[in-house]
Amino acid sequence: MFYRSVACWVTKRGRTMGSGTWSLFILFGLALWKANGENKKCSYTFLVPEQKITGPICAARGYSTDKDRVTRLDVAAVRDLLSKQRREMETLKLVVDVDGNLVNEMKLLRKESRNMNSRVTQLYMQLLHEIIRKRDNSLELAQLETRILNATTESLRLASRYRELEAKYAALSAVVNNQSVLIGALEERCMQVYSRRHEHPPMGPPLVQVVPENIPVNVPRFTNEIQRDNTRGILFYSMMTTACFSLLFFLLSGPFRDCLEAQEASHSTSGMYLIKPDEAERPVQVWCEQDIDNGGWTVIQSRRDGSVNFFRNWDNYKSGFGNIDGEYWLGLEGIYNLGRQGDYKLLVELEDWMGKKVYAQYSSFHLEPESESYRLRLGTYQGNAGDSLSSHNGKQFTTLDRDKDAFSGNCAHFHKGGWWYNACGQANLNGVWYTGGVYRSKFQDGIFWADYGGGFYSMKTVRMMIRPID
Numbered sequence: 001m002f003y004r005s006v007a008c009w010v011t012k013r014g015r016t017m018g019s020g021t022w023s024l025f026i027l028f029g030l031a032l033w034k035a036n037g038e039n040k041k042c043s044y045t046f047l048v049p050e051q052k053i054t055g056p057i058c059a060a061r062g063y064s065t066d067k068d069r070v071t072r073l074d075v076a077a078v079r080d081l082l083s084k085q086r087r088e089m090e091t092l093k094l095v096v097d098v099d100g101n102l103v104n105e106m107k108l109l110r111k112e113s114r115n116m117n118s119r120v121t122q123l124y125m126q127l128l129h130e131i132i133r134k135r136d137n138s139l140e141l142a143q144l145e146t147r148i149l150n151a152t153t154e155s156l157r158l159a160s161r162y163r164e165l166e167a168k169y170a171a172l173s174a175v176v177n178n179q180s181v182l183i184g185a186l187e188e189r190c191m192q193v194y195s196r197r198h199e200h201p202p203m204g205p206p207l208v209q210v211v212p213e214n215i216p217v218n219v220p221r222f223t224n225e226i227q228r229d230n231t232r233g234i235l236f237y238s239m240m241t242t243a244c245f246s247l248l249f250f251l252l253s254g255p256f257r258d259c260l261e262a263q264e265a266s267h268s269t270s271g272m273y274l275i276k277p278d279e280a281e282r283p284v285q286v287w288c289e290q291d292i293d294n295g296g297w298t299v300i301q302s303r304r305d306g307s308v309n310f311f312r313n314w315d316n317y318k319s320g321f322g323n324i325d326g327e328y329w330l331g332l333e334g335i336y337n338l339g340r341q342g343d344y345k346l347l348v349e350l351e352d353w354m355g356k357k358v359y360a361q362y363s364s365f366h367l368e369p370e371s372e373s374y375r376l377r378l379g380t381y382q383g384n385a386g387d388s389l390s391s392h393n394g395k396q397f398t399t400l401d402r403d404k405d406a407f408s409g410n411c412a413h414f415h416k417g418g419w420w421y422n423a424c425g426q427a428n429l430n431g432v433w434y435t436g437g438v439y440r441s442k443f444q445d446g447i448f449w450a451d452y453g454g455g456f457y458s459m460k461t462v463r464m465m466i467r468p469i470d
């Protein structure tokens, strides 16, 4: 049966096999025949060339040992191949494991990358914000620079202007110097001419040498403030108020002979009144002091703030000037007319710059007529200011344009006022109103009362007032 199977398989394959194949099968058939003939004690030996088997192996178990040997070699080779592939698989597994780690690391790296991106974005925003802020700062800096440039330009302009002014000042100084030289030369020329005409150059009056018993205590000041000539506005106001008061008094009562008569007519309030002395041609305004020493005092002179210039001519002193409610001079003619209608006494009220008030009272007071240049007639002194007026008793009135004093020059020029100057005097109540008390001047032209403060102490307020003798 086996033979038939082989023959059949050979027949089928014989159509496609070559001569080599046929030889192989012949040898294979002879071998089989030998195996069957062992029983006949006959043996054959075949030498078959070894060839590599690449295709499927068809082995019949239990029939051929050579054929089993070839198969084992192949199996060993396959095993080698398998072990090799197993190692490669292990290697690949290791590689896969490594790749897994790499994947994890990659994930971590991605996560870190995302974090880094977020951080980078945040930093970018911060950088953007910083850039914007710096741009704003740059704008402010630019504005500041512009301002600095403007200020620098302005300072340069001012410096240039200052240099120009300096140059002008230098030129003016040169002019002044030249003028000074010229004035000096002219003065020298005048002195030469004057000395040819007169034996002696003009001298000022002797200074007051009286050492006062009462010296005002105050801080020495040397301001020599010039009198303010703001009388125009005040005069307008005074004229208006005067007109109102005049109308009022004419309608209601008065004019009175003096302030005592006004007081006796129940006008006990100090203020402006209209009086008309008996011999006066027309009424005049005065300030009536009804509050001190029983009242009834007609104020003939008042100084208190330097608002009125007292360095005036004869006509002004004759008719009077100033403001009734401020500084004023009643007028020599008015004072003369008052004195003609009775016996009057004089009260001089003085206030220093510490606010202390002193007084000097004279038992009688009147003036002689204009033909006698309003000569002063005084009674005896009484008071606490010192007697600085008795030396003027019997003296005529002197103004800058009418010299009636006992001095070779005009005392009014030196003392800058109008007064019953002697040569020149111990009192100058119509002088220059200085602030602060002590003043500096070449001549004693302040409002001084020599027995109170000396000749270089200018009083703060002064009032001269008269009242009929009781």
Ligand SMILES: [Ca+2]
Binding pocket: 403, 404, 405, 406, 407, 408, 409, 410, 411
């Ligand atoms: Ca004189």
